[in-house]
Amino acid sequence: MEEQEIRKENMIPEESFKILLNLSEGIFHDFKNSLSVISGLSQLSIPKVESNDIRNNLRLINEATFECRDAIDRFYRSINGYYQKEKKENSIRNIIFSVLDMLKYKINDVNKGKTCIETNLSITTPGLVYGNEYELKQSILNIFLNAIEAMEETGGTLDINLSQVRDRTFLKIKDTGIGMQKDTLDRIFESSFTTKGKKGTGLGLVITKNIVEEHDGEIYVKSEPGRGTSFTINLPMYEVEK
């Protein structure tokens, strides 16, 4: 009962989502049209210039437009998939890589300062599961974000371990950040609970837990103040689901 209420509170109402989707479709369309102009003109100009440097720059501009277009398409497909609640075979390994890609700017930002976050990956399985790609990404992203935020001041190590045990896929995300006292640990899955003041929403882990459980998964957490935290998610392997 309580969980149902939490779900309703945190999910974007269907109608607003539809409006957002339509709006973004229009924006993406315009954006892609402008990209076509940049791409077309840069390409047309390449044979017309003498300087090798400028020709090379034009080539780079042209390639960048393709990357932008791909990024827009990927983003649109994923929010559309979320809206459609489309479920399919997904690889947790691929999701980890795409989430790390989304977070590289955040990790780089920390690493520009005095501290450094090191990432260690140990992946021994593609981790095939059945589910909604956007939701799975979202649930894993929230844990990664918290881990990075926990190490922002001190730096540390982010250990990511993906393995398969019998018919389940296990993802363990361990940080060496600030850790949690027991009274915090007891409340992390409460809606709107945050220790980050205005910077936090206290929604990340509620959403993560809901998504994991909706995919017949489980989530566990261990933490020690000053030493770090580890989250473990396990999900049924795809073959078993079929």
Ligand SMILES: Nc1ncnc2c1ncn2[C@@H]1O[C@H](COP(=O)(O)OP(=O)(O)O)[C@@H](O)[C@H]1O
């Ligand atoms: N890796 C972590 N290390 C330390 N504390 C954490 C970690 N992950 C979650 N927490 C605690 O759980 C709280 C709730 O997390 P979350 O639901 O993601 O909301 P938010 O990040 O907006 O505060 C955080 O405010 C923090 O106190």
Ligand SMILES: [Mg+2]
């Ligand atoms: Mg968070």
